[in-house]
Amino acid sequence: MRGLLLAILFCFSVFSAALAVEPDEMLKDPALEARARALSQTLRCMVCQNQSIEDSAAPLARDLRLIVREHIKAGESDRQIRDFLVARYGEFVLLNPRLSAHTIVLWAVPGLILLFGGAWFAYVFFRGNPPQPKKLSREEERKLAKLARNPDDLTKL
Amino acid sequence: MIAELAHYALVLAFVLAVLQAILPLWGARKNDLTLMGVAEPLAVASFGFIALSFAGLMACFVRSDFSVLAVYSNSHSLQPLLYKITGVWGNHEGSMVLWVFVLGLFSALVAVFGRNLPARLRANVLGVEALIAAVFLLFILTTSNPFLRIDPAPAEGQQLNPILQDIGLAIHPPLLYLGYVGFSITFAFAAAALIEGRVDAAWARWVRPWILLAWVFLTLGIAMGSYWAYYELGWGGYWFWDPVENASLMPWLAGTALLHSAIVMEKREALKVWTLLLAILTFSLSLLGTFLVRSGVLTSVHSFANDPSRGIFILVILVVFIGGSLALFAVRAPALKQGGLFAPISREGALVVNNLLLTATAATVFTGTLYPLVLEALTGEKISVGAPFFDRTAGPLLLCLLLVMPAGPLLAWKRGDLRGVAERLTFAAGIAAVVAAVTLWLAKGGPILAAAGLFCAIYAIIGALIEFSERLQLFRASASVSLSRARGLPRSAFGTLLAHIGVGVSLLGIVAEAGWSQEKVVALKPGDQISIASFDLSFEGLQQREGKNWRDQVGRFEVRRGGVPVATLEPSKRAYVVSNQPTTEAGIKTFGLGQLYISLGEPMPGGAISARIYWKPLVILIWLGGVVMALGGALSLSDRRLRVGAPKPARRAAMAPAE
Secondary structure (H helix, E strand, O other): OOOHHHHHHHHHHHOOOOOOOOOHHHOOOOHHHHHHHHHHEEEEEOOOOOOOOOOOHHHHHHHHHHHHHHHHOOOOOOHHHHHHHHHHHHHHHHHHHHHOOOHHHHHHHHHHHHHHHHHHHHHHHHHOOOOOOOOOOHHHHHHHHHHHHOOOHHHHO | HHHHHHHHHHHHHHHHHHHHHHHHHHHHHHOOOHHHHHHHHHHHHHHHHHHHHHHHHHHHHHOOOOHHHHHHHOHHHOOHHHHHHHHHHHHHHHHHHHHHHHHHHHHHHHHOOOOOOHHHHHHHHHHHHHHHHHHHHHHHHHHHOOOOOOOOOOOOOOOOOOOHHOOHHHHHHHHHHHHHHHHHHHHHHHHHHHHHHOOOHHHHHHHHHHHHHHHHHHHHHHHHHHHHHHHHHOOOOOOOHHHHHHHHHHHHHHHHHHHHHHHHHHHHOOOOOHHHHHHHHHHHHHHHHHHHHHOOOOOHHHHHHHHHHHHHHHHHHHHHHHHHHHHHHHHHHHOOOOOOOOOOOOOOHHHHHHHHHHHHHHHHHHHHHHHHHHHHHHHHOOOOOOHHHHHHHHHHHHHHHHHHHHHHHHOOOOOOOOOHHHHHHHHHHHHHHHHHHHHHHOOOOOOEEEHHHHHHHHHHHHHHHHHHHHHHHOOOHHHHHHHHHHHOHHHHHHHHHHHHHHHHHHHHHHHHHHHEEEEEEEOOOOOEEEEEEEEEEEEEEEEEOOOOOEEEEEEEEEEEEEEEEEEEEEEEEEEEEEOOEEEEOOOOEEEEEEEEEEEEEEEEOOEEEEEEEEEEEOHHHHHHHHHHEEEEEEEHOOHHHHHOOOOOOOOOOOOOOOO
């Protein structure tokens, strides 16, 4: 938690403490504004540590929020806006990394752990619980029943 | 003089720790009772010197002795006494001393209360604990000495980081450290078991109190940190998936898995090898957490490289302990005997699924946190991994876990009755679906995800209650029978109930906050009116206020509900005198389980000021759930069978059903 503070402090000391979204930035249309807010949450304020532009008070974040809103007003899709920002600032701007050769491992980890973990437990389980031996044949059952009737026969075996 | 004495005490503690690391381990190997016996006095003495040193450092801070570098950099004569004291661990050097202080304390506790442990196990455990202590003490003495002097001594200090001058942050680190270091004991027990090459159900019984203790503190520490972020950072968020938060979440996830696998081991002697591995991993993640936060590696790889001596030492510690223990595990684990057969559908099976999901979540958080660092180091490519990633990966895993959670206690050991359990859970799901539907109807709609989350939360709570009411035969037997059954139940049963309910309660808060919060971002002039939820607020204006070492610009809001004044909120922007560094102090008022939250922003043209106003229904449940979980843990801990150092297992109450 401490590092978080330091990070935030960094933002807050270089720039003054403030709200993230200021009233004058907001779009008139509530639906578009909601879209802008949702999109902003997935974009990184690049001079901050792990803050989205939605949460950051840094001037850069404000600029980015305005850019996002301009593009939304121009009728672009979220994807187009993301592509535009990535072209300008690199993948670093996306808080949700896109699937690529570089991030395939990142995205695969949860599934791989479940898969290998599950396989390991299954292996340990079946090793620990050997399959039950086959049922006795009818002939064997009969012999067993006979033995049970005359336990003395056991000595003859 | 105090600083030098405290420094010297730390050196003595190091020497004692080295002795404690060598003699008992050697004694256990040679079966020499005398050598093994020195572990206890050494542990107590070593703790005594660490405590002396810690007290000395605290004295330097309280007396504002600015000739000590750490005091100069992190304190100020005007600071309130409380924050002079908490300044001790508000920096790298001091926090490391706190760390070894807790470590020494726990070692001493094992030494004093662990008399019922077999001599060899105790010697090995104390030896491994001392090894950790010795390495940390060496780290402090060589790279992070808190007692360095500056000459000439400055007249005034630079003050503790203003954002840390807060009661929440004052107790957050000690709570976290109690958790992190508590897991060092389970680690030591695991290492001792591997060294001996023997582990059984009794081992799990000795370790479980320590797991519970560490887990309770870690849970409280995380909840506290989250609440602090909520009220201090000024935008009403409570969890940011920040690397620093993840650093404490990872050991918590692994520790929660350990808590459950240790139950299987104690009751059924199964999952032995896995439990040992988890004990090692949990402490490894605690170590990683400590250093991730402390080393600055998270800010950038470069700041880590700026102070190579410290960075390299940290790397060596991580490699030695994590690598060493895993190597020991690899060598010894195959020889351990597996025990306890069980069918896939059984309580053991459910706990295996629990462990799998928790481990996968921990691994996801681990990868997400460290991936950008590793990728940048390897390829130079910079990417970000933030909240949206974790929401999409860790989120579903945790939801799955929640769905399995009520099934665990309902299933019998060894072989469970899937149909019976499914029937009961369908009942819970039915109630949850009704509640979710009614809520949606009352709230006039809401996000579909929030409704799904609401369903899961209610289902988890009802599921926990069903299992419990069955144990009491509630509604089936007479009230007096149920009551006497309740008396006969071990406390750990109540603990499980509370902890599982706590998870549901937290989720309830999270879902309500995410789905039904209301927010207004406005520019206000004195006299302006604004409504949110059922409240009418009027902004009265700004005024100045002064504290001991800060100046506030306070906004005053009168709050009415149905025309009746119910509260006055005073959010402020605070400037600390020394550094003029601003912080936001949100104005918060609790109504029922929800909160009205106001945070001030920037002055706007025309004499207005911007403000963010929230109504967050049920938001308190987020942290209350954490507290309930911790209470559940504490209740389990107080169970006679598990009491730390209880000399004999308690007689089981006649009515208690076998677990």
